[in-house]
Amino acid sequence: MSPLTTTIILSSLATGTIITASSHHWMLAWIGLEMNTLAIIPIIAKQHHPRATEAATKYFLTQAAASALILFSSSLNAWKTGTWDITQMTNQAANTLLTSALAMKLGLVPMHFWLPEVLQGSTMKTALIISTWQKLAPMTLIYLTMNNLSTTILLLMGTLSATLGGWAGLNQTQARKILAYSSITHLGWMVMVATTLTNIMTLTLTMYLFMTTSMFSTLILSKSKTIQDTTTSWTTSPMLTIMTALTLLSLGGLPPLSGFLPKWLILEELITQSLTPLAIIIAISTLLSLFFYLRLTYTTTLTASPNTAQTKHKWRFKPHASSLILSSTIPMTIMTLPITPLILN
Structure with a gap:
């Protein structure tokens, strides 16, 4: 082109x-x-x-x-x-x-x-655009029309998306399909909280954009398309491997990382609105998503694929791809949680 x-x-x-x-x-x-x-x-x-x-x-x-x-x-x-x-x-x-x-x-x-x-x-790169930029226009329309949209349908769709996104992702070996089901799960969380507080929905969308952009950027840099490909990423760059693992754990919503922030606020809001059963269902469904994030983290950081003496030094060669997007989104993906009071105020 x-x-x-x-x-x-x-x-x-x-x-x-x-x-x-x-x-x-x-x-x-x-x-x-x-x-x-x-x-x-x-x-x-x-x-x-x-x-x-x-x-x-x-x-x-x-x-x-x-x-x-x-x-x-x-x-x-x-x-x-x-x-x-x-x-x-x-x-x-x-x-x-x-x-x-x-x-x-x-x-x-x-x-x-x-x-x-x-x-x-x-x-x-195209998958990155579809997963991030292409979600902005529909989410804006949801934000603008939220007072009139059907709350029951949105809550039902949100719960099903959060559950099925985690369930269907368990059986995948392709990184793009795993991130697609991850996207479905995150969007489910967003539309659920949109029914009560649109500002938390905006915060969740922002965090989702940072985390997904970081994840796709690490996969593009390490040229990984399947779970198997991630086992050799440590030879490309040890630092990139660590960043990939932290991004995956953040996507899973583990507490010290940024991904915990939107999940925490959404669960708190759902319980405040007396939607405790829905909060319990989506909290449990997060464990399903966390399983395949942890599986990717395991293969990336703790699995050594068959290698020769030369591959151990592959990381010494400078990668050709630009890491500007990654270096700008990784801090937000990993270190937002300590500034939560500032964001909420």
Whole structure:
């Protein structure tokens, strides 16, 4: 892909999200989502490989269906109430349709089937974009319409996503699929807390973006695509191996690390709102996710694959890839917990 084409596509990707995030009219929000979808399709399909073409087709069909539902729900609301304002979604049927459409956009259970398949068919960098940047526009719409969306449906989808994301991830050996199910789990936590406190949802989304970006960056630097590949990452860079392990433990939500912060606040809020059974279910489901994070941590740091005398010195050679993104996101991924009082105030 030529530099000019890449620039145009990435600019469209960014512009689409910004238009959706800053719009008050449903048509503008829909246009932003369409720009976003159409810009990511060539990025997914640029490998000219059957898996990439399949992933691009699945992504396009799913997102097109979700966009059509958003347009239909906003038109229905405008027909009943006479307004196209995003914050004035007062029609019950339109709200239910919109909740389903946004869940499909994000990849929440039961509309999650496309996400692991699309990530597996994409490159690591494309998977990073789909897991992070592509979540911003739908999450913004959830933030804006939260007062009107169906709370029951969101709580149900959130609980199912948190549970099934951990359960389905247990059986995976591909790093991209593991991170896809990790994404589904985190999004489940986000939509659950969105029903009561949107500021905690924003904090959780921010932490998720930092942690996922760090994880993908470490996998890109170490050229790891499966669990087996991570066993040789220590020969590339011992420091990178330590950072990978800490990022994985942070994704799992272990207390000294940043990933514990959003889980702690969400559980506290759910218990405050008398949703203790749901809090218990998602807390237990986190143990499932923690299992496959710990398995990756084990293979990365504690497993020595068969090697020769030369491979022990592989880490002395300078890696070609830029580590700027990794070095800027790792501190937030690991060391945010001590400044929790400042964030909450």
